[in-house]
Amino acid sequence: MELTNLYKCLCDVQRLRILNLLKEGPLCVCHLQEILGETQVKTSKQLQYMKKLGVVGARREGVWMVYSLPEPTHPVLLANLHCLQADTDGFGDLIGDLKKRSAILRRFAANPGECPPVVYQATDGCHG
Amino acid sequence: MELTNLYKCLCDVQRLRILNLLKEGPLCVCHLQEILGETQVKTSKQLQYMKKLGVVGARREGVWMVYSLPEPTHPVLLANLHCLQADTDGFGDLIGDLKKRSAILRRFAANPGECPPVVYQATDGCHG
DNA sequence: TTAATATATGCAATAAGAAGTATATGTAGA
DNA sequence: TCTACATATACTTCTTATTGCATATATTAA
Numbered sequence: 636m637e638l639t640n641l642y643k644c645l646c647d648v649q650r651l652r653i654l655n656l657l658k659e660g661p662l663c664v665c666h667l668q669e670i671l672g673e674t675q676v677k678t679s680k681q682l683q684y685m686k687k688l689g690v691v692g693a694r695r696e697g698v699w700m701v702y703s704l705p706e707p708t709h710p711v712l713l714a715n716l717h718c719l720q721a722d723t724d725g726f727g728d729l730i731g732d733l734k735k736r737s738a739i740l741r742r743f744a745a746n747p748g749e750c751p752p753v754v755y756q757a758t759d760g761c762h763g
Numbered sequence: 764m765e766l767t768n769l770y771k772c773l774c775d776v777q778r779l780r781i782l783n784l785l786k787e788g789p790l791c792v793c794h795l796q797e798i799l800g801e802t803q804v805k806t807s808k809q810l811q812y813m814k815k816l817g818v819v820g821a822r823r824e825g826v827w828m829v830y831s832l833p834e835p836t837h838p839v840l841l842a843n844l845h846c847l848q849a850d851t852d853g854f855g856d857l858i859g860d861l862k863k864r865s866a867i868l869r870r871f872a873a874n875p876g877e878c879p880p881v882v883y884q885a886t887d888g889c890h891g
Numbered sequence: 892t893t894a895a896t897a898t899a900t901g902c903a904a905t906a907a908g909a910a911g912t913a914t915a916t917g918t919a920g921a
Numbered sequence: 922t923c924t925a926c927a928t929a930t931a932c933t934t935c936t937t938a939t940t941g942c943a944t945a946t947a948t949t950a951a
Contacts, residue, residue, distance in 0.1 A: 638847070642774035646767050647938095664898060677940070679898060684938085698897050698948050711846050718839050719766070775909095792928060805910070807928060812908085826918050826927050 640688035641712050648728075649673065649681050651719070654704070655729050656736055657691060658716045660757030661703035663750055670735045696751035768816035769840050776856075777801065778809050779847070782832070783857050784864055785819060786844045788885030789831035791878055798863045824879035 644650045653667055662670075668678040682702055685691040690712070692705040704712070719729055743755035772778045781795055790798075796806040810830050813819040818840070820833040832840070847857055871883035 639774050639776055639779065642770045642779075646770035646774050648767055651767065651770075665896090674941085675898070676900095676942085679900090680939085683899080695898095695947085698895095700898060711843070714842065714846065715839070718842065793926095802911085803928070804912085804930095807930095808909085811929075823917085823928095826925095828928060 638709075638711060641690055641709060641715075643688060644685050644690045645712075645715060647681070649677075650685060652728055652732055653678075653681060653685070653702075654690070654712070655716055655719055656732055657702060657704050658708075658713070659733060659736060661701045661753055662736070663696075663699040663701055663754060665699070666736075666739055666750065666754070667702070669739065670732055696753060699751050699754075701751055701753055766837075766839060769818055769837060769843075771816060772813045772818045773840075773843060775809070777805075778813060780856055780860055781806075781809060781813070781830075782818070782840070783844055783847055784860055785830060785832050786836075786841070787861060787864060789829045789881055790864070791824075791827040791829055791882060793827070794864075794867055794878065794882070795830070797867065798860055824881060827879050827882075829879055829881055 644654060649671065652671060656662055656667060656670060664675065664679055664682060667682070668675055671678060682691060682693070686693055686702075689705075690709075691702050693700050693702050695701070740755060740757070743750050747755055749755075772782060777799065780799060784790060784795060784798060792803065792807055792810060795810070796803055799806060810819060810821070814821055814830075817833075818837075819830050821828050821830050823829070868883060868885070871878050875883055877883075
C-alpha cells in the first residue's frame with residue numbers, strides 16, 4: 636500500500652475517528668455510525684473509500700459487514716493513531732469515541748445478538 | 764494547527780517530497796523546483812497550499828522566498844518525515860532528493876550569490 | 892415467499908483540488 | 922527609470938471528493 640493512501644485517509648476527521656476506533660478492534664458499519672453520530676450512507680461511503688485504498692479491510696458476518704485494520708497493520712498508521720491520543724487539539728472526540736465504543740461493547744456482552752461474535756469478543760482495547 | 768491539515772499535506776507525493784527536503788533546512792522555491800524537476804507555478808502553488816494550512820512558513824530574503832518548517836515543528840510531522848526515510852515503497856525519490864539538495868548546497872558554497880545566506884548556511888542536514 | 896435488518900450503490904449537485912497559460916508583483920542592480 | 926530575476930496570482934479546464942436521496946442487494950428469520 637502506498638503511504639500517501641494512508642495519509643489520504645487520515646486527512647479527514649471522520650475517517651480519522653473511524654481508524655482510531657478500529658485500532659481497538661473490529662466494528663460493524665452500524666456501530667461506527669452510532670458512535671460517530673453519522674448517517675448510514677456517509678459512514679458506509681467513508682469505509683468504501685478507505686477499503687479501496689487498502690487501509691481498512693472488511694468481511695461479511697451474517698447481516699453485518701465487519702470492518703477492521705488489516706493484519707499486520709502498517710506501522711506508520713499505528714504510529715499515527717498512537718500519537719492521536721496524545722494530541723488533543725480539536726480532537727476531544729477521539730477519547731469520547733473510545734468511551735462510546737466501550738459502552739457499546741458492554742451492551743453486546745449483555746445481548747450478543749446485536750453484533751457478530753468477532754466484534755463483541757474484541758474486548759481487549761476496552762477503555763473507560 | 765489542526766492535525767488533519769498536516770495529513771492533507773502528506774497525502775500528495777509532491778508535497779511529501781517538499782516536506783522531506785525542508786526537514787533538512789530552508790529552501791527557496793527555485794531550488795525546490797530544481798530538485799523536484801517541476802515547473803515554477805506548480806511548486807509555488809504547492810507551497811502556497813501548505814503555507815495556508817500552516818504546515819510550512821515563508822519569509823522573503825531579497826529576491827527569494829525562503830520556505831521552511833515552522834519552529835517548533837509539529838512532532839507528528841517530524842515523526843512521519845522520519846518514518847519516510849525507512850519506508851522506501853514507491854519513495855525512492857526521497858533519498859535522491861536529499862542528495863540533490865546536498866549537491867545544490869555545495870554549489871552555493873562555491874557561489875553564494877545563488878541563494879540567500881539562510882539557505883546555504885544550513886549545511887547541517889547535508890547527506891551524500 | 893415475505894418481511895426485517897444491515898449494508899451498498901447509482902445518480903445528481905456541489906465543493907475542493909490539480910494543472911496549465913498568461914500575467915502580475917516584488918526586489919535588486921544598472 | 923529600465924531590465925532581469927524570483928515568485929505569486931488570475932483564469933480556465935479537468936479531475937477527484939463530498940453529500941444527500943432514493944433504491945438495490947444480501948442475509949436471516951418467519
